Amino acid sequence: MSLPAAFVRDAERLIPQNRRFTDALSTLAFGTDASFYRLIPKLVIRVESEDEVVELLRLARRDQVPVTFRAAGTSLSGQAISDSVLIVLGDNWNAKEIRGQGTQIRLQPGVIGAQANAWLAPFGRKIGPDPASINACKIGGIVANxxxxxxxxxxxxxxxxxxxxxVVLADGTRVDTEDAANITAFRQSHGPLLEQLATLARQTRANSELAAKIRHKYRLKNTTGLSLNALVDFDDPLDILSHLLVGSEGTLGFISSVTYDTVIDHPNKASALIVFPDVETCCTAVTVLKSQPVSAVELLDRRSLRSVQDKPGMPAFVQQLSANACALLIESRAASRTLLHEQLGQIMASLAAFPVEKQVDFTEDPAENAKLWAIRKDTFPAVGAVRKTGTTVIIEDVTFPVEQLAIGVNRLIALFDKHHYDEAILFGHALEGNLHFVFTQGFNNPEEVARYEAFMDDVAQLVAVEFGGSLKAEHGTGRNMAPFVELEWGSDAYQLMWQLKRLLDPQGILNPDVVLSEDPHIHLKHLKPMPAADEIVDKCIECGFCEPVCPSKGLTLSPRQRIVIWRDIQAKKRAGIDTRELEAAYAYQGIDTCAATGLCAQRCPVGINTGELVKKLRARSADNVKTAEWLASHFATSLQGARFTLHVANGARMLLGAPRLTKLSAALTRASKGRVPLWTNAMPQPERAIRFSPQVLDARPRVVYLAACVSRVMGPAAGDGEQMSLQAKTRGLLEKAGYQVIFPDNLDNLCCGQPFASKGYTEQAEHKRQELIDALLQASRGGLDPIYCDTSPCTLRLVQDIGETRLDLYDPVRFIRTHLVDKLNFTPQQASIAVHVTCSTQHLGESQALIDIARLCSHDVVIPEGIHCCGFAGDKGFTTPELNAHSLRTLKEAVQHCSEGISTSRTCEIGLSQHGGIDYHSLVYLVDRVTHAR
Known part of the structure; x- marks a missing residue:
């Protein structure tokens, strides 16, 4: 059934076309969240203001159109999808207000959880919730779930x-519990609604059996159903209303901002891993730890430990543990080291009587701590990585009363065996009796669906009925557990939830079938297929953890969405369905606008680099092989051609003037579909080829200087305050520190192969890379001398898969921190510096080192929030300039008071200078300026 014509017409008047999506590719891409359900929305709307939400809800109410709100889409229970209208957050929902030295923070729903904590970190505070998805999920989802x-x-x-x-209610009314004038007006306009809430609260408290049940249920971690505790915890109907919205999963209103009382983030922490001989001993230890000064106690059963035992960095003993072993990962935090040590002694004394199979003693070392927590964090992806292609990973989330945890664990394991989920693992937040269990599930035939149905029926009976626990502790009810809410809560509580839903959303337009559903089989419908697409991405679990670092997210597709669409294309092809229209759209949205820098792999729980898939697809259409071969074998001539092109562009600038050339160039780039590169004020002038004088060896230590092809061709822009070339600046800095600078022979013919690889010409790319490695071996006397490469992307390309080759390769950051810092005296400048950490710097593990070096050079260092990749991506800034512009759309405001920016990639600096409004240079310019030789 299509949407009402009146709704569509008025929505079109309200929302610009570039923020409305009805095409097959976009609706499928947005119809996917992290759950194992899929609904295809008829209309996706990206909203940028509360006013738009208000008007859309009024239209939806008028025309009885169901709407669903979407933040990051990392939810696991199907609460962020719709087959009607999906309203997703745009860019303008990231405001914050920090109050009282960080004791409170007001946040809009588009803020990523980890970003809120980064703002609070200087105050030693954080927000209370700490979901595993905190680096990707947004405040709107954190509150709503x-x-x-x-x-x-x-x-x-x-x-x-x-x-x-x-909050914006279903009728479009705004309620702000911190705005006295708003509250006065709301009490007048919605007096009957508030009175009904107050009456329901009085009736609930008067029903002693129901009130006791509610209090008991929320003694445990519990997100099943609506937050009925609001009715017993508060008298004021406004307090009741605001707390009902928490955990309502978009079924009672749209949360447009939240204010948190923050919690202390203690700086001193230590972790230990203690393995007990069996589940019973382990769970008994949990009850003892409940009264100890612990901040986290994570339980890992033998299956979960087995799933990660072969990973690098795991303690060797994990492989030898007995069949029934069960471990606790324990963390303690304190305000001081002295107090922490007291706490650790107290914790270990409380466990002294328990038999222990193996243990890793408490450690305060951050690296060792990270290794221990990797055991816990890697369990979920470990199951995802070994699952059969075509199946999905399901993570369920239940709570047992802590005193019955051991029996609950064993009963759950027995259900795995009964229903033949042999790969299932168990882990969880033991102090709360909260267990996650992960298993793989196919939905490709009725038998698989029936097995899942029987298993979930048994789990619901066990947890909710036998143990009086929670079927959803923290992942939200969604459509996954909606049919079991009454089983868990009983008829009185369930009817009370429906009363609240009908009171606040009388037409049922807000996220129908989520939390509460009249369909007892809703959890078995709209199950998401996971068809094979390509071995590079088949392990994707569609969690969305990759999305915050993707430069094309919001312009076209995110990595998750690229995989979703490619899976669909492959499945349709196998079914004989015509995919030409979908593939034509995917060519731009999926392939052309992917930066292919691989940052997504760093965030992906199973390590998928979606850029690798894109490069593979580019290789399929890379049909200019002869041209690529000619360029590779005549590389010096190619560089001369590039210099000539820059000469022509510079001449055009002088002839026409920059404003006219900018306009003309933009028109040409559009008309040629990116074949004619875009000229901007940040366009480099041509760099002269390096003039080599005969090198006479002396007693100074040698360094081989590999000037990347881009720095050999691209000089400073005409308007740049720095007019010295990167090569001259780098050579001067290296000599200042006492080095003799050596250049490889035949330098203008050398290239790491990156330009060929990014276009899909893998053979030519590898040939150039190997040629360069051979030249560097010769120049460095077989690897005796260090090799300094002046751009981090080239360094990364060279060090990847380098095997046994003995080359001591450095990007600028690593060389400066290891070889120059102790040879130079730094006098930090007062002027502010903006730092851009390139994708390659992140891959090389030098991000923090770059920031630390910048702080040696300047008293004021700015790292713009939310910019993980500039989107220039080699030459994309010239050929697909909208990717660069979109990725850096917030840069100018963030760096407006900075005197200059620094980076480690010449091409990135072009886009950064253009969109930041300040000159960006290589790190060496800054280091040279503020140092003198010791």
């Missing part, structure tokens, strides 16, 4: 740390 996490427990979730809420 009442998300918790490993250290959060129940005391620090959103419900218990809520200081204020601003």
């Amino acid at each position: 009442n998300a918790s996490g490993m250290c959060c427990g129940t005391a620090q979730n959103t419900y218990h740390t809520l200081a204020g809420l601003r």
